[in-house]
Amino acid sequence: MTGWVAIAGLGPGAEALVTPEVTATLAEATDVVGYIPYVARVAERPGLTLHASDNRVELDRARHALEMAAGGRRVVVVSSGDPGVFAMAAAVFEALEAGAPEWRDLDIRVLPGITAMLAAAARAGAPLGHDFCAINLSDNLKPWALIEKRLRLAAEADFAMAFYNPRSKARPEGFARVLELLREACGDDRPVIFARAVSTPEERLTVVPLTEARPEMADMRTVVLVGSSLTRVLRDGPRPLVYTPRSAPE
Amino acid sequence: MTGWVAIAGLGPGAEALVTPEVTATLAEATDVVGYIPYVARVAERPGLTLHASDNRVELDRARHALEMAAGGRRVVVVSSGDPGVFAMAAAVFEALEAGAPEWRDLDIRVLPGITAMLAAAARAGAPLGHDFCAINLSDNLKPWALIEKRLRLAAEADFAMAFYNPRSKARPEGFARVLELLREACGDDRPVIFARAVSTPEERLTVVPLTEARPEMADMRTVVLVGSSLTRVLRDGPRPLVYTPRSAPE
Numbered sequence: 001m002t003g004w005v006a007i008a009g010l011g012p013g014a015e016a017l018v019t020p021e022v023t024a025t026l027a028e029a030t031d032v033v034g035y036i037p038y039v040a041r042v043a044e045r046p047g048l049t050l051h052a053s054d055n056r057v058e059l060d061r062a063r064h065a066l067e068m069a070a071g072g073r074r075v076v077v078v079s080s081g082d083p084g085v086f087a088m089a090a091a092v093f094e095a096l097e098a099g100a101p102e103w104r105d106l107d108i109r110v111l112p113g114i115t116a117m118l119a120a121a122a123r124a125g126a127p128l129g130h131d132f133c134a135i136n137l138s139d140n141l142k143p144w145a146l147i148e149k150r151l152r153l154a155a156e157a158d159f160a161m162a163f164y165n166p167r168s169k170a171r172p173e174g175f176a177r178v179l180e181l182l183r184e185a186c187g188d189d190r191p192v193i194f195a196r197a198v199s200t201p202e203e204r205l206t207v208v209p210l211t212e213a214r215p216e217m218a219d220m221r222t223v224v225l226v227g228s229s230l231t232r233v234l235r236d237g238p239r240p241l242v243y244t245p246r247s248a249p250e
Numbered sequence: 251m252t253g254w255v256a257i258a259g260l261g262p263g264a265e266a267l268v269t270p271e272v273t274a275t276l277a278e279a280t281d282v283v284g285y286i287p288y289v290a291r292v293a294e295r296p297g298l299t300l301h302a303s304d305n306r307v308e309l310d311r312a313r314h315a316l317e318m319a320a321g322g323r324r325v326v327v328v329s330s331g332d333p334g335v336f337a338m339a340a341a342v343f344e345a346l347e348a349g350a351p352e353w354r355d356l357d358i359r360v361l362p363g364i365t366a367m368l369a370a371a372a373r374a375g376a377p378l379g380h381d382f383c384a385i386n387l388s389d390n391l392k393p394w395a396l397i398e399k400r401l402r403l404a405a406e407a408d409f410a411m412a413f414y415n416p417r418s419k420a421r422p423e424g425f426a427r428v429l430e431l432l433r434e435a436c437g438d439d440r441p442v443i444f445a446r447a448v449s450t451p452e453e454r455l456t457v458v459p460l461t462e463a464r465p466e467m468a469d470m471r472t473v474v475l476v477g478s479s480l481t482r483v484l485r486d487g488p489r490p491l492v493y494t495p496r497s498a499p500e
Contacts, residue, residue: 016271019364024266058496084371086496090379093493097484104485110372112364114269121334122360129340130392131400133383133409142498150381150407157403158396159383234347235354243343246308246336248392 003069005106007089009082009113010041014199017114025111026076033065034078034088042078058088062095066103082115086136086164116223117162120195123205125234126243127193127225132160137178138168147174148181155185160244161226166218176215182226183210191233191242193225194218207233207240253319255356257339259332259363260291264449267364275361276326283315284328284338292328308338312345316353332365336386336414366473367412370445373455375484376493377443377475382410387428388418397424398431405435410494411476416468426465432476433460441483441492443475444468457483457490 006025011017026032031049032042039052053061065075079087089110096103121128133154139147154161167175182190188211196204196219206217210226218224228244235241256275261267276282281299282292289302303311315325329337339360346353371378383404389397404411417425432440438461446454446469456467460476468474478494485491 011269014271016274017269017362019261019267019269021264021266082368082372084368084376084378086379089372089376090493090496093376093379093484093491094495096491097482104491108491110376112267112368112372114362114364115368118332118334118362118365122332122339122362126334126339126343126360128334128384129336129343131383131385133381133404133407134378135381141496143500146408146498150409153403153407154383157383157400157407159400232347234343241343241346241354241358243340245344246340246391248396250393 003072005065005069005075005108006111007077007083007092008111009079011114012116012119012199017199022111028074029076030073031068031075033061038078038080058091059095062092069106082113083110085115119198120223123198124193125241127227127231128160129244134162136164138165151181158228160228163224166224179213191227191231194222196222253322255315255319255325255358256361257327257333257342258361259329261364262366262369262449267449272361279326280323281318281325283311288328288330308341309345312342319356332363333360335365369448370473373448374443375491377477377481378410379494384412386414388415401431408478410478413474416474429463441477441481444472446472
């Protein structure tokens with residue numbers, strides 16, 4: 001049996017947002033590896049072993065997946081969203097780089113999924129309809145100063161922005177600092193979208209001007225979008241419409 | 251009959267990358283509106299009218315969709331990729347903003363899809379595995395100076411970058427200037443990925459260091475990804491593996 005690893009994106013939560021490619025690949029797998037709540041989304045069946053692990057053990061999980069594939073297993077590493085956006089794909093390649101040389105010849109595929117910022121943007125209208133950036137606000141793996149530097153430069157570039165992991169338990173004050181920095185750099189009335197658990201029963205969408213944005217509006221399941229200088233709110237309330245036009249003036 | 255508009259992303263090309271949500275919504279539509287090659291991807295059936303139009307008439311198409319929905323039709327506006335990323339969603343909201351006030355009460359949904367940069371990133375490994383930005387290199391709707399400004403700031407922020415519409419027929423010299431600017435700002439050895447028509451039979455993936463990147467490696471169907479200073483190439487050749495680690499050093 002020839003083993004392989006597929007690193008698959010399950011999308012933001014709803015089954016209707018899982019691609020047929022991912023569904024078909026899961027049907028061929030012998031093993032599924034991932035963080036507990038994502039593995040819980042995969043149906044059990046005979047011949048399939050589920051390996052659920054806790055958060056913060058991404059590298060162990062990646063090594064385990066590569067070892068099993070090297071031994072002939074057909075392994076799917078599940079991520080939420082898109083595996084290539086602040087998710088498991090980079091962790092698997094880090095394990096590959098540091099691991100056994102023969103792992104580099106393995107059949108490894110990344111299967112894209114609907115990433116949280118695009119699910120959130122779709123729900124809100126089209127806030128990322130022009131040039132934008134995506135920043136992970138967690139400082140677990142990078143210095144805080146780099147986050148601040150990127151925020152300042154992104155504001156100067158007038159990008160719309162998407163923030164993943166806005167509030168970590170370890171550093172709750174970080175996101176307050178981010179909002180403060182953005183108010184200094186962008187002014188007060190920039191639309192900010194807090195999109196929590198989009199496409200799940202716990203979905204909640206809040207649109208406020210930057211001046212009213214508060215750190216506690218975000219939690220670990222929230223992605224935050226901040227408009228560019230051109231982003232506007234066409235409709236407020238429970239069905240908000242926020243968009244960034246395709247044109248920028250001369 | 252209550253009309254609605256759904257702005258749906260068909261993904262980069264393969265049917266296996268169309269979400270079940272989009273497939274189900276197309277099955278309920280009375281009308282499909284879009285650019286000729288995207289409408290061609292929708293199967294004909296009794297009760298469904300296909301309205302295919304040429305490129306560069308996005309606003310006409312958007313108005314037409316909104317008019318039909320206001321008249322009670324169930325309209326799907328199809329985009330390739332994700333409709334919120336340099337595609338039809340912003341155009342529909344521009345038409346909405348400029349159009350009849352009653353349009354603002356319409357049932358309008360955006361259905362996310364797999365956008366080109368994430369399909370390309372998945373094929374190449376995980377080049378967007380850390381903070382990144384997405385820039386439309388076309389200067390049809392924005393001044394060229396803004397594109398250059400954003401490129402310089404993105405390089406200073408050390409973002410990985412994804413470029414849509416790298417080469418327009420109207421301005422072929424623009425992309426040559428982009429590569430020159432990036433070489434000045436990033437040095438010569440940054441990995442550059444040219445990903446053409448990913449997931450279609452015409453797919454072609456090329457990875458070169460920045461110093462070897464040439465404008466003619468991109469065409470209208472190509473998305474271009476440029477690594478950050480930390481992006482590395484784990485495997486060259488026909489099955490390249492390029493990734494950006496999750497960590498940045500202190």
